[in-house]
Amino acid sequence: MSVPNSYETDFYAWTIEQASLLHNQQWQQLDLENLIEEITSLGKQQRQELRNRLSILLAHLLKWEYQPQKRSRSWLATIRVQRRDVLYLLRDNPSLKSYLQEGLSEAYENSRDLAMGETNLPEATFPKLCPYDFGEILSDRFYPGIPSDLVNNF
Numbered sequence: 001m002s003v004p005n006s007y008e009t010d011f012y013a014w015t016i017e018q019a020s021l022l023h024n025q026q027w028q029q030l031d032l033e034n035l036i037e038e039i040t041s042l043g044k045q046q047r048q049e050l051r052n053r054l055s056i057l058l059a060h061l062l063k064w065e066y067q068p069q070k071r072s073r074s075w076l077a078t079i080r081v082q083r084r085d086v087l088y089l090l091r092d093n094p095s096l097k098s099y100l101q102e103g104l105s106e107a108y109e110n111s112r113d114l115a116m117g118e119t120n121l122p123e124a125t126f127p128k129l130c131p132y133d134f135g136e137i138l139s140d141r142f143y144p145g146i147p148s149d150l151v152n153n154f
Contacts, residue, residue: 007031014031014034018030018031046089046093046096047096047099047103049089050086050089050090050096050099050100050103051103051106051107051110053082053085053086053089054082054086054103054104054107054108054111054137055107055108055110055111055114056082056111056114057079057082057086057111058108058111058115058130058132059111059112059114059115059118060075060078060082061079061111061132061137061143062111062112062126063075063115063118063119064079064143064144064145065145066115066121066125066126067119068145068146070119076143079143080140083137083138086138087138100134104130104134105130108129108130112126131144
């Protein structure tokens with residue numbers, strides 16, 4: 001039976017230890033197996049973060065378009081915040097741009113479910129494929145169903 005290392009018993013302590021070992025170039029003492037796993041996981045987390053932000057953003061764009069009588073400042077704020085957060089994420093991780101098409105497709109599936117659940121509209125209401133292109137999704141002037149100059153009336 002192996003003795004648990006700090007990775008298994010105190011993840012935070014393990015991260016501090018690994019950072020110190022890296023900083024001091026103590027290559028032989030590194031916990032390479034777990035370090036590789038964690039670095040790989042960090043990359044996956046960035047992709048997941050992009051999908052999550054896009055899911056929320058797209059769900060609100062769908063609600064905005066297909067339930068116009070319930071448009072609110074809250075929906076508007078969510079759309080704006082999610083747009084900025086996606087742009088920040090792409091700015092900080094430019095290589096995620098190569099994942100955009102796949103991420104958008106995956107996010108749209110979730111956004112349809114969110115929009116259906118939050119509006120109680122039937123599934124047939126929402127297009128099976130994302131009706132917006134990426135430029136529209138991130139444009140602060142795009143709000144489906146209304147001219148951009150009317151958005152400030154909310």
